[in-house]
Amino acid sequence: MGEEERRMAVCTECGSVYAARIAADGAVQPIGSRDGCRCGSNEFEVVGESTDAARGEE
Numbered sequence: 001m002g003e004e005e006r007r008m009a010v011c012t013e014c015g016s017v018y019a020a021r022i023a024a025d026g027a028v029q030p031i032g033s034r035d036g037c038r039c040g041s042n043e044f045e046v047v048g049e050s051t052d053a054a055r056g057e058e
Contacts, residue, residue: 006031008048013041022046 009020009028016037018030028044036042 007046009044009046011037011039011041012043012045013037014039017047018044020044020046 003024005022007020007022009018009022009030010016011018014037016039018033018037020031021029023029028046030036030044037044
């Protein structure tokens with residue numbers, strides 16, 4: 001694919017939910033928060049279907 005995906009991600013430390021960009025290498029970056037979660041964590045778990053699956057393109 002090579003493009004970024006947009007998904008929901010949950011902070012593994014405090015449970016805050018963010019819209020996030022998922023890079024081709026799997027790196028998760030919350031949209032609008034370059035420094036990670038407001039609690040200080042940089043670990044996120046991606047939730048939900050991929051944008052391609054949601055559109056029926058998987």
